[in-house]
Amino acid sequence: MGVLICDAQELMRAGLRMVVGSQTDLTVVGEAGDGETAVAQALTLRPDLVLMEARLPRLDGISATAKVRAALPETRVLVLTACDRDEYAYAALRAGASGFLVKDAPAAEMLVAVRGVLRGDTMVSPSVTRRLIDRYVTGVVAPVADARLDVLTDREREVLGLVGRGLNNAEIAGKLFLGETTVKTHVARILAKLHIRDRIQAVVLAYESGLVRPGG
Known part of the structure; x- marks a missing residue:
């Protein structure tokens, strides 16, 4: 490389x-x-x-x-x-x-x-990730509805919400009673549909859009 x-x-x-x-x-x-x-x-x-x-x-x-x-x-x-x-x-x-x-x-x-x-x-680094998430959890930035979420299926929105809460694929699979490979497929489709690169941006989007709310 x-x-x-x-x-x-x-x-x-x-x-x-x-x-x-x-x-x-x-x-x-x-x-x-x-x-x-x-x-x-x-x-x-x-x-x-x-x-x-x-x-x-x-x-x-x-x-x-x-x-x-x-x-x-x-x-x-x-x-x-x-x-x-x-x-x-x-x-x-x-x-x-x-x-x-x-x-x-x-x-x-x-x-x-x-x-x-x-x-x-x-x-x-985990410390930076935690602080980026806290930027939204503490309510510093008010959530704004994002029309991009409309392209997601109900299951994909559910998976995105759990990604937003910091769960990894194995944890999401256990919570939704799905195979880990199925969860990986859902995450890949979510990133593609929302035109975002990675899980960090997915976490930020989940909080920015209000899909995940503090204490929800």
Whole structure:
């Protein structure tokens, strides 16, 4: 899998290059030190994954992520940041990133996140995920009806509601007396019908739309 490394600090790029390059299934295809170069390199190299620093010069990493994802929907982006701040995590996910990781994470954790994103998973630390959900549970953002939910069947709405409550596929299967494979199929159809990438966005949508309510 080809990886494009985008970080303003040359030393950080060198470290990431060593971590990625040490793996037989990963290869560094390019580097960039600013957001505009990152987008240009991504469009030229078409990597499988972009490691994107959140705070880049010329064009910030969040805006660069949005541009890369819009032009290359098959390319995954893992946003790296120096601090575990909610606004960066939320903005990164909104921009289309598939993951959000603090830059000082151990190499092993970094590789787990990289491979998870390449598999199509969303890799966000549990603390960030919990706070993103709490943003809606605490009522900071009022729910707004979303017409997209009208395309879901009753069963799919039920599954989405349980996803919104943080249940994994096995837990949903047990609660609804379904096979886990059936639940995976339902989740895949929900993501496709709602035009969203992953479970994190599904959780956010479930709260934003009012399908899941605090204490409900």
